[in-house]
Amino acid sequence: MDEAEEVYCIGCGAKIQTTEKDGTGYTPQGALDKGLEKGEVYCQRCFRLRHYNEIAPVSLTDDDFLRLLSQIRDDDALIVYVVDMFDFNGSMIPGIHRFVGDNPILLVGNKDDVFPKSMKRSRMKEWLKQQANAQGIRPIDVLLTSAKKPDEIETLLNTIEKYRKKRNAYVVGVTNVGKSTLINQIIRLNNGTQDLITTSRFPGTTLDKIEIPFADGKMLIDTPGIVHEDQMAHVLTGKDLKYVSPQKTIKPKTFQLSDQQTLFFGGIARFDYLRGHGAVSTYFENNLMVHRTKLANADEFYDNHVGTYLTPPDEDGLEKLPDLQRHELHLENRSDVVVEGLGWITVPEHSTVAVWAPKGISVVIRKPLV
Known part of the structure; x- marks a missing residue:
């Protein structure tokens, strides 16, 4: 691959390279050529994860993730902060204001579909707001959503449009809260493309920023999940x-x-x-x-x-x-x-x-x- 030509994996955002088999973004030259022909290039790690549910270790450290997220505070943007409603405490980002600066936060409680319908969503939203306030977060709005409910995805996209005011929108969260799944559904809603971004139960699937353009030229940006080493996902095998x-x-x-x-x-x-x-x-x-x-x-x-x-x-x-x-x-x-x-x-x-x-x-x- 020509060094001047930079290609990025559309599954995880990693820069594609064809020389270091154990490095981030590796893909064989033949697979790269085929991907370029189709207009969809995936690294070998994403390919194996998507087709065989195999997870390969990555060389990125927590510092790498934090460095990527620290770029957000220098941008005038909307922050879409996704938390897992089933694991709220475990999906909080410690010191989130260090990453977002003075940018406004739209707080999104994801996976509300796992809760019984008998639970009032208005109460869940109020509970989520109270929990956020206790963490020192003052969101401009609170929204419940699920990637399995197209009407809620449409509401999410409309709410992002309402608050971003022709700015970029960064989607942030810890690993496994479902950020990339939500963005996949937004992409599908917009142009019909299925499962463009790699998702899995494994921590650290997204490795770099993934940018999806809005109609006005600004970007919806999926960021790497902050890795919490004390997450349950780190003490169980993939099968469990x-x-x-x-x-x-x-x-x-x-x-x-x-x-x-x-x-x-x-x-x-x-x-x-x-x-x-x-x-x-x-x-x-x-x-x-x-x-x-x-x-x-x-x-x-x-x-x-x-x-x-x-x-x-x-x-x-x-x-x-x-x-x-x-x-x-x-x-x-x-x-x-x-x-x-x-x-x-x-x-x-x-x-x-x-x-x-x-x-x-x-x-x-x-x-x-x-």
Whole structure:
């Protein structure tokens, strides 16, 4: 490839090169030639991810991602800040104002389709706004959306147009909040092209800025996701990730618990009800097994069955999964106890609980969403 001719992967934004097989943006010369003929060039990493669901490591570091995002504050632009409604706490960008400067923020709560229709969207929007305010974020507007609902994608695009005022619009978020999927749907809505940008459950799919032109010549820009090393996606194998991120509407499960009872969530989390009594509701991916047992038997049961009966992880994923770490919590008010990146348990007031999560995965208390 002519060094003067710069070509970029339309799947992840990486600069295409044909010489370093292990480098970012590599593609064989033959594949590049075919891609140029078709007008769609993908790097080998994106090709394998799209067709075989294989993930290849990348050489980009957190500093590389932050350097790319720091360019945003120097532009007069609209910031479209996408968070995962199912994993709000885990999808916050620490110190986001360092990246966006004084630019206005449109806060988008993505994946609202996984919540039951009985949940009022007006309440969810108000909850999202309150949570953002608690993080020091004052968005110009709050929107709920889903890439699976064309009418909501159209509303999102119209809202972006309303606030960008003939400026660029940067879409930002942590990995796995669904930014690229949303942009793919916007592209499809505009010109019918399907799945142009590479998406997957794996962190760090987008490697550089991807620019999609507006009619006025400004750009809708998909930025690399900020990588949180404490995300659940980093402690599970690709095969086990399907138990973490809901793809369909979740079906809450309610348990009448007394003191000294335990709930296992596969083999990746555990909930001990130490003191209290009442209905405990769980909100997790529908296929994640929830098993109840007595607290007195819990340690032995886990040791005997993790990786076999208690899955995920399966036996292949056991080596990657860190040890579970215990977090004891005293709750005076009805609260959500959140295992970041996995789900949450709504616990009655005046309860004492212990929640076990893989070491490095945060457990937080918040005002109930439901």
